[in-house]
Every structure is written in C-alpha cells, then in structure tokens.
Amino acid sequence: MAKLEPYVGDYYLWEYAPSLGASIAFLILFLVPTVFHSWKAWKTLARFCIPFCIGGLFEVIGYGARAACTNKTSELIPYIIQSTFILLGPVLFAASVYMVLARMIRSVGGEKYSLIRITWVTQTFVAGDILSFVVQGSGAGMMAMEGMGDTAKGVVIGGLMIQIIVFGFFVVTAVVFEVRMRHFSTINHGDRSWEWKKHLYPLYAVSALIMVRSIFRVVEYAMGQKGYLLSHEWTIYVFDAVLMWGVMLIWGYWHPGTIRQEVNGAQLLSMGGYQSKT
Structure with missing residues (x-):
C-alpha cells in the first residue's frame, strides 16, 4: 500500500501519495495517440x-515516472522526472501548433491578410516557445537543488507566463487572419474556398x-x-492531463499533416476527413 514518506527530515515532496491507477491509465491514454501521431507524421512527411x-x-514518460512515485514518495529523482516531463510536454505541442x-495561411494564398509578415509567423512564435521551454526546464531542474524551491517556483511561473503571452499573441494573429479572410470573401464571393475554416477552428480548440x-x-x-x-x-488530471489528452485527440482527428501547397500557387487543402479535389 502506498505510503507518504518524507524526503528529508519533516519535508515532504508530495502532499498525497499519487494514485498508481490514475497514472497508469493516463500513461496508456497518452501512449496510444502518441503512437498514432508518430505514424501519421511519418506517413504524411509532416516534419x-x-x-x-x-x-x-514526454507525457508518457511523465505519467510513467508518476506511477513509479506511488511507492517512492521520498525519492527525488522520479519526482523531478514526472514533474518536468508533464510540465514541458504541452510546450512541445504548442511548437507544432505555431x-x-x-x-x-500559405495554403489559401492569404499572406497579405496575416497580422505579421508570413515569413516571420513561425519564427516568432517558435522562438517564444523555445524561450518558454528553456525557462520552464531550468525552473524544473532547480527543484532538485536544496534551498531553491521558491526560486524554482518563480522561474517556472515566469516560463509559463511567457507561454501564455506568446499563445495570446498567436490567437490574436489567427483571429485577425480569419476576420480579414471573411471580409475578403464578402467582397469577392466565391474567390476563396471556405475549407480553411475547417482547419482554423480545430487550431482554436487546441490553443x-x-x-x-x-x-x-x-x-x-x-x-x-x-x-x-x-x-x-x-486537479492535475482534470486541468492538465484530460485537457492535453483532448489536444492529442483533436489534433489526430483533424491532422494538419495533410495540408498541401502546389508549386504554382494553387491551393490544396485536406485535413482528417475533409479532402479537397485536385
């Protein structure tokens, strides 16, 4: 039976003994879509x-380490592994979303409707994501250092705030693009396929x-x-694990790896169950 034990003296890493059943359940729940996404990325050549x-x-490793913590609540290494990998997994999700x-935008020839120059879109948001990853990773690593708990917490919060700010700007950029495309469509009826909306809305949901x-x-x-x-x-299962599992499901159903662009500039769009004619 799981027992809560102190790490050193009367200091406890955990406020509860983590559930073995819940950890294993989410390990499996994340493993299945991870395998699917890896296969889909390989099949569609979506680097x-x-x-x-x-x-x-990262999520699979995190919940695997969390399962190991059930009977090792006094050990620092598995605690740090589960904390770090579960913390950083969504940062990598965000990188692909960006x-x-x-x-x-390129697939529908909508470069001129982008809030920022199209060549900067990916670089800007991925750079912010990398910064968030480094800061959060540094904070998570500091948790293993004695007496650095408060500092580590502050660093992690800073990394999360960077992620929130960058994501907020990303959503604004996506919304501005949608509004401008809608306006263009009103003026030029039939000049643009509305298939792009079927790709944008899952992006909003994931974001x-x-x-x-x-x-x-x-x-x-x-x-x-x-x-x-x-x-x-x-709380970690309801507001983290379930939400991130939902991200993987949405991303899998409307997989973006099938977005295509023709060399001559014509647009092809296909995602998940929606297929455009060539």
Whole structure:
C-alpha cells in the first residue's frame, strides 16, 4: 500500500501519495495517440509535427515516472522526472501548433491578410516557445537543488507566463487572419474556398485547451506547495492531463499533416476527413 514518506527530515515532496491507477491509465491514454501521431507524421512527411510527437512522449514518460512515485514518495529523482516531463510536454505541442498557422495561411494564398509578415509567423512564435521551454526546464531542474524551491517556483511561473503571452499573441494573429479572410470573401464571393475554416477552428480548440492548462499551472505554482491545487491530486488530471489528452485527440482527428501547397500557387487543402479535389 502506498505510503507518504518524507524526503528529508519533516519535508515532504508530495502532499498525497499519487494514485498508481490514475497514472497508469493516463500513461496508456497518452501512449496510444502518441503512437498514432508518430505514424501519421511519418506517413504524411509532416516534419513540423515531430515536436508534437515528442510532446506526447514526454507525457508518457511523465505519467510513467508518476506511477513509479506511488511507492517512492521520498525519492527525488522520479519526482523531478514526472514533474518536468508533464510540465514541458504541452510546450512541445504548442511548437507544432505555431507552425501550422503559417502553412494554413500559405495554403489559401492569404499572406497579405496575416497580422505579421508570413515569413516571420513561425519564427516568432517558435522562438517564444523555445524561450518558454528553456525557462520552464531550468525552473524544473532547480527543484532538485536544496534551498531553491521558491526560486524554482518563480522561474517556472515566469516560463509559463511567457507561454501564455506568446499563445495570446498567436490567437490574436489567427483571429485577425480569419476576420480579414471573411471580409475578403464578402467582397469577392466565391474567390476563396471556405475549407480553411475547417482547419482554423480545430487550431482554436487546441490553443484554448493549452491556454487553460497553462493558466491553471500558473495559479497552481503561485498558490505554493500547501495550496489547494498542489495538495489535491484530482486537479492535475482534470486541468492538465484530460485537457492535453483532448489536444492529442483533436489534433489526430483533424491532422494538419495533410495540408498541401502546389508549386504554382494553387491551393490544396485536406485535413482528417475533409479532402479537397485536385
């Protein structure tokens, strides 16, 4: 039976003994779509989906380590592994999400409707994502250092805030593109296929889930070790695991790896069950 034990003295890493059943369940729930996404990325030659696949692998490793923590609540290494990998997985999901917008805009010839220059779209958001990844990873690593708990918490919150700001700007960019495309369509009836909306809306859904999860994480760390969110296990599953699993399901059903662009500039769009005629 799982037993809560102190790491050193009267200091506990956990406020509860993590559930073995829940950890194994989400390990499996993340493993299945990760395998699917890896196969889909290989089949469609979608290299921009590689970070997404790695993000899924991070989730699998994270919940695997969390399962190991059930009977090792006093050990630091498995605690750090589960915390770090579960924290960073969504950052890698975001990297692929950022890359899709530029491909989508190009696929409908909508470069002039983008809020920022199309050649900067991917670079701008991926650069912000890398910065967020490095900062959050540094904070997670500092948790293993004695006496660095408060500093580590502050660094992780800073990395999460970077992610939220970058994601917010990304959503604004996507919305502005949609509004401008709608306006163009009103003036030029029939000049643009509305297939692009079927790709943009899943992008909004995925972005919303990642944003909610990031806000939850900021509040969680801000409340501290003794706060309600960190001291009750159900919160990480409801506001992190379930949301990120939803991201993988949405991304799998409307997979962006099939977006195509013809050399001569004509547009082809196909995602998931929606197929355009060539």
